[in-house]
Amino acid sequence: MVIKQLSNVPFEETPGYEGVTKQILIGAPDGSDEIVMRHMSLKPGGATPYHQHDFPHLVMVTQGTGTVIDSEGGEHALAPGDSVYIPDNEVHGFRNSASEPINFICVVPIRGEQ
Amino acid sequence: MVIKQLSNVPFEETPGYEGVTKQILIGAPDGSDEIVMRHMSLKPGGATPYHQHDFPHLVMVTQGTGTVIDSEGGEHALAPGDSVYIPDNEVHGFRNSASEPINFICVVPIRGEQ
Secondary structure (H helix, E strand, C coil): CEEEEHHHCCEECCCCCEEEEEEEEECHHHCCCCEEEEEEEEEEEEECCCECCCCCEEEEEEECCEEEECCCCCEEEECCCEEEEECCCCCEEEECCCCCCEEEEEEEEHHHHC | CEEEEHHHCCEECCCCCEEEEEEEEECHHHCCCCEEEEEEEEEEEEECCCECCCCCEEEEEEECCEEEECCCCCEEEECCCEEEEECCCCCEEEECCCCCCEEEEEEEEHHHHC
């Protein structure tokens, strides 16, 4: 069993992401060889790339508000308690156009964090 | 892309669990065929079984305080922002001995929710 407090988890580099921090809460170094749980925070004005990849995202918003953009460019408002499932290969992006950070859990299979 | 609000997600049966509710935020019915994201809530006095199984748990506490019990019976206090990784086959249990509910995200591979 591995227990960590979010405030002690180091920040990872996120090249190509504007105003975004990522923390690996649970991953391969903890012995988790199937699934990785990350904590993402987008500052006001922050955004992830509008992109696609061969693994899914399982997201739950824990704090703040923001927007997820779907494969047709449609924008969907997000608030705490919202979960988002993005299947493999679906184009998507997250953006924070609010004045406070938006934080969310983002879970991926191990191939999404290697 | 599937988006849901926690307050609209139905509660699942949790036979053998005292004072515990479970909601499947993202699972097979949403098209997620690798990973399942659940939201658990333990009322004051609530507890999960002290048990083991052949799949891991990736947990993050979102609200409240409680206790996770390790394979040697050791008790570890949990608070918001704490993450817990429980490997396959490790004996564990969660308990709420506080006066408010404890809520956490609990992620499992698909075989853990079938």
